[in-house]
Amino acid sequence: MKLQHLFGIAQLNKEQIHYLINMGDAFIELSKRPIKKAPTLRGKTIINLFFENSTRTRTSFEIAGKRLSADVINISASTSATSKGETLLDTAQTLAAMQPHVLVIRHSLAGTCEFLAEHLRETAIVNAGDGAHEHPTQILTDLLTLKHSIGDVAGKTMTIVGDISHSRVARSHLLAAKILGYHVRVVAPKTLLPSKVENYGCEVFHDFDAAIAGSDILYMLRVQTERLTSNCCFPSIREYHEAYGLNKKRLARANADCVVMHPGPMNRGVEIASDIADGAHSRILNQVEHGVAVRMAVLTAMCDLRFNAHDLPSNPDKRGTL
Amino acid sequence: MSDTVIRNGRIIDPANGIDTLADLWIDDGKVAGIGQFTGDATHEIDATGQIVCPGLIDMHVHLREPGQEWKEDIESGSHAAIAGGITTFCCMPNTKPRLDHAGVLLQVIQRVREVGLCNIHPIAAVTMNLEGTQLTEMRELSRLGAVAFSDDGLPIWHAGIMRKALEYAASFDYLIIQHAEELQLTEKGCMNEGWVSTQLGVAGMPNEGEDCMIARDIMLTEKTGGRYHVAHISTAGAVDLVRAAQKRGARVSAEAAPHHFAMTEEALLGYNVDAKMSPPLRTEADRQAVIEGLRDGTITIIATDHAPHHEDDKRCGLSCAAFGIVGMETMLPVALELVHQHGLPLADVIAKMTCNPATLLGLDAGTLTIGSNADLCIFDSEQTWGLDKNSLFSKSRNTPWHGQTMTGRVTHTLKNGRTVFAHGVIHD
Structure with a gap:
């Protein structure tokens, strides 16, 4: 499969999503080898261009590229030319002129990747998160984790809790849910819900307790604490935890085998209690682990390298297909 | 002969x-x-x-002279106008410096005379530097040629100042034109708030951002006996408010821009920066309400809100691109959609671009009367x-x-x- 760009889940079909998840699944093993290196992307140049702070996503892309032998360069906005007044487009064009194969971009403005792709015709672009628009590799990561945890997601119920309004993760999941047939409940006060969110085909709850029963997946979003109170989206962090924080008592009302996910970084004691984050239901660290594998798959697809099952040991444990 | x-x-x-x-x-x-x-x-x-027909009149144009002549100047704006059949238009005061005092107004009028291709009537600022705190010298500006007053591009946001502006303008029968936008409701917004903005993941500008201010202004207009004109009306709610005010006899008028009756927010899908303007393209229901307002005479004027911007100000992604589109060269064909697709009488549509704005602004234009x-x-x-x-x-x-x-x-x-x-x- 060749992907020209990866802007979001919206551009993918069911087969492409499965393809990327399954390829990612096969890559998990690579990171467990004593020598974590495969030659798949040898001779490829990948630039991670991050205009927003990020530790895990940037590191995940970097490790994914490096383990596949690509040359990976990281550029963060604080050290880049943008602080000297260069426009986003100039920065991207300058880097593109150095002929990388892939530009991985994170930016606070929605639509950044589509915008740059109009002007950079030669370079493949991967969206590592654009404003409140999309975060496709996070969703592919989550789906790989779910494949391992619960098997087929079709027909399952994912309850996403928190700042839906500003969340690209929530939007990308809402799109993926339609494609793959899982059911989404969004839980937030009206101040944190985007206009007409129900058009995605999700159920909308303001009461977390009412939404928990029947949930197979509890997906807790990170609360941007400074944004929450300064925009009057919520009166206080304390009240947020009381209304929307996940704790033991609430978790007990979900399905017995319910899994808890979080895209990170967590605010312990705000959206999620520590004992839950570290408990048996949590898949949070699996998400991080699978993130590397999925990004290997995405980068491979971007470089038009057909995944060859013989290049890697077969996945020893096939826990169902998605 | x-x-x-x-x-x-x-x-x-x-x-x-x-x-x-x-x-x-x-x-x-x-x-x-x-x-x-x-x-x-x-x-x-x-x-x-x-x-x-009479040369068209566009009462809502942003010339960028003085200050941003690389986007448009009086000569290029005149060329665009006559290419669109427009022989008379009004220029808005949000130039740099603003049209808020006699000196700069005279400079513009002098340049208009030199170019001489169109009648260009300035609309002067209501408040100094469009800041919404101190009224301009409306009497002097009017004497020199300003045909109305507006802070367009920005609203006259302060209710107390708006009341004073309407009272002062009413004393001399001047027209106040409002860019109705409650800035606290539209903060950071770059398009209509709704399903499309949600899908694109960008902040929206709700209809109420426009409706709230128009409701407030209509109350103040009725209290003060002033003359109030809604620029670029775009929502169903605003059309209803204006219609109800007119029924009560308030001196309230409205104009619609061609894009607001020809396009909807769907045009933004794909992050189309050339469909970004303020007020934004709204929903199909709003578009139909604007067309209905044009049909029943609530909206008497079609005006373009011609807002030229250089590619550099647009080519930076939807959220940070400048607001506005050029419109003078497309005004007539887009307005004719009202005739071809919506069955409005051709003479009514022409009136909205000729004698109606002339009457509102007291211009000697817009008719073919002998002489x-x-x-x-x-x-x-x-x-x-x-x-x-x-x-x-x-x-x-x-x-x-x-x-x-x-x-x-x-x-x-x-x-x-x-x-x-x-x-x-x-x-x-």
Whole structure:
């Protein structure tokens, strides 16, 4: 499969999503080898261009590229030319002129990747998160984790809790849910819900307790604490935890085998209690682990390298297909 | 011997209730007669199959002179106007410096005289530097040629200042034009708030951002007895508010921009920066409400909100791109959609671009009355053509209609009897 760009889940079909998840699944093993290196992307140049702070996503892309032998360069906005007044487009064009194969971009403005792709015709672009628009590799990561945890997601119920309004993760999941047939409940006060969110085909709850029963997946979003109170989206962090924080008592009302996910970084004691984050239901660290594998798959697809099952040991444990 | 005769056109002059197949002839730059021309004329224009109407009036234009001449100046803006059949337009005060004192207003008027292709009437600021705190010297600005007052681009946000502005303007019968936008509700917004903004993941501007301010202003207008005009009305709620106020006898009027009755927020899908403006493109229900307001006479004026921007100000992604599109060269064909697709009478649509704005602003224009200035627009209402943004006469290229087929094309524009635009060529 060749992907020209990866802007979001919206551009993918069911087969492409499965393809990327399954390829990612096969890559998990690579990171467990004593020598974590495969030659798949040898001779490829990948630039991670991050205009927003990020530790895990940037590191995940970097490790994914490096383990596949690509040359990976990281550029963060604080050290880049943008602080000297260069426009986003100039920065991207300058880097593109150095002929990388892939530009991985994170930016606070929605639509950044589509915008740059109009002007950079030669370079493949991967969206590592654009404003409140999309975060496709996070969703592919989550789906790989779910494949391992619960098997087929079709027909399952994912309850996403928190700042839906500003969340690209929530939007990308809402799109993926339609494609793959899982059911989404969004839980937030009206101040944190985007206009007409129900058009995605999700159920909308303001009461977390009412939404928990029947949930197979509890997906807790990170609360941007400074944004929450300064925009009057919520009166206080304390009240947020009381209304929307996940704790033991609430978790007990979900399905017995319910899994808890979080895209990170967590605010312990705000959206999620520590004992839950570290408990048996949590898949949070699996998400991080699978993130590397999925990004290997995405980068491979971007470089038009057909995944060859013989290049890697077969996945020893096939826990169902998605 | 007459100067010019326009033969055999369908002459539509809404102010005088004329809609007839006839000749129109011109002497000394004035309309000399309408009927069967039997004499000789120096120039002849064959208008068979064409419509001959008063030169169009666009009461809402942003010229960027002084201050941002790379986007548009008085000359390029005049070229865009006459290419669109417009012979009279009003320029908004959000230049740099602002049209908020006599010196800069006189400078603009002087430049307008030098260019001399169109009648350009300035609309002066309501408050100094458009800051919404101190009123401008409206009497002096009016004496020098300002035909109305507005802080357009920005709202007159402060309710107390708005009340004072309406009271002061009412004392001298000046018109206050409002860009209605409650900034606290539209903060960071770059398009209509709704399903499309949610899908794109960008902040939206809710209808209530416009409606709240218009509701407030109508109350203040009725209290003060002022004259209030809603610029670029875009929501169903706002049309209802204006309609109800007019029924009560308030001196409230409204204009609609072609994009607000021709397009919806769907045009933004794909992060189309050339469909970004304020107020934003709304939903289909709002679009239909604006069309209904135009049909029933609530909205008496079509005006473009022509807002030229350089590519550099647009080419930075949807959230940070400048607001606004150019519109003068597409006003007529887009307005004709009201006739072709929505069944409005052609004479009504022409009135909204000629005598109606002239009456509101007290301009000596917009009619073909014998003896009036021979400012004319001749167009073929059926001719189709493809719009290429690179062929615009404006200096700017920010149009959402690039590559689209337009129906209706201006063939000639006459100013004071002189042909200033014919078959795609400017004669200045």
